[in-house]
Amino acid sequence: MIGVQKTIQEKRQYRDDAFSYLKRMMYAENEEDFQMAYDELVMWVEQHEQEWDANDLIQYIDDRYLGKKEKWSRAWRQVC
Numbered sequence: 001m002i003g004v005q006k007t008i009q010e011k012r013q014y015r016d017d018a019f020s021y022l023k024r025m026m027y028a029e030n031e032e033d034f035q036m037a038y039d040e041l042v043m044w045v046e047q048h049e050q051e052w053d054a055n056d057l058i059q060y061i062d063d064r065y066l067g068k069k070e071k072w073s074r075a076w077r078q079v080c
Contacts, residue, residue, distance in 0.1 A: 006051070014052040017044065022061075028075040038066075 006014075021041035028034035041061075045054040070076040 011052075014048065014054070018054055018057060025069075026073055028073055031075050034069065034073050034075040 018041065021037055021044060024037035025034055025041070028037055042058060045058050049055060065072065
């Protein structure tokens, strides 16, 4: 539905859905879970590219956060 204005509620739902994937990446117990959460986020973005402009989100995450994932994801910050 390109060109159709989304309601505030729809935009919030898309944002909340994307944020849930980001939280899964942040709280992943291991590297495999992190990668799965990231892959699922990418798939979600691809499935919803007609409804929400989340491609910029993936680019932002790739550019700003993936290179530093060891600092912010639990998968690499295990406390013994």
